[in-house]
Amino acid sequence: VTTEKNAGLEDDHVLCDNRQGTSAITNLIHNQSHQKDHTSDEEGDDNLFDTFICDNFIPFSGAEPIDQWLDETDALFHRFKLSRKLRFQAIPLLVQGDAKRKYIKNRHAIKSFDDFYEFILTHFDSSPVTVSNSKSSQADHKVEFTKDSVYISNITTDSQLNVANTTGAT
Structure with missing residues (x-):
């Protein structure tokens, strides 16, 4: 019975570690996604500026x-x-x-x-x-x-x- 109880605790521990890992991965993905959004916003702004100059200047x-x-x-x-x-x-x-x-x-x-x-x-x-x-x-x-x-x-x-x-x- 103690072995089963220890095994259960170990499963809980692994689950907890997995949740923390998943949380960290989720945060990392979110941050990378946010950086990509920010980068794509900057690229979008650059493209808009380039287009504006090309359309209005000779x-x-x-x-x-x-x-x-x-x-x-x-x-x-x-x-x-x-x-x-x-x-x-x-x-x-x-x-x-x-x-x-x-x-x-x-x-x-x-x-x-x-x-x-x-x-x-x-x-x-x-x-x-x-x-x-x-x-x-x-x-x-x-x-x-x-x-x-x-x-x-x-x-x-x-x-x-x-x-x-x-x-x-x-």
Whole structure:
């Protein structure tokens, strides 16, 4: 009888262990499921964001006028009230072709959308720099500076002569 009683206790003990194990497994499965749900929610959010960007923005390939594309893209960012963080996250979706290849080669140096803006201008801005006007302007300023220097020099010489004449007269 004692053996049967001990066997019964052992069965209860095994049952208890199994219940605890089942409970632990259930909790583990629930946690994994919750993590998957959270992960799939994040993936879903990422997919929604990607879709939103692809549906509302025109990617830059390098063939378009860069100033126009930047202005239009910036206007859309403001219209949709996208934060700087989201603008930065959108960058890979905003470039294609040659622009994408150049971006991929330099993406580690790009830490913000402003960095990307500078990068894209550096690599794709073909507008001529107006240096010719500044050269003629510099020449004009140089002539004026020379004239001013001569004038100041003459004033200084005249002042020295006046001082010499004044001190010599006393």
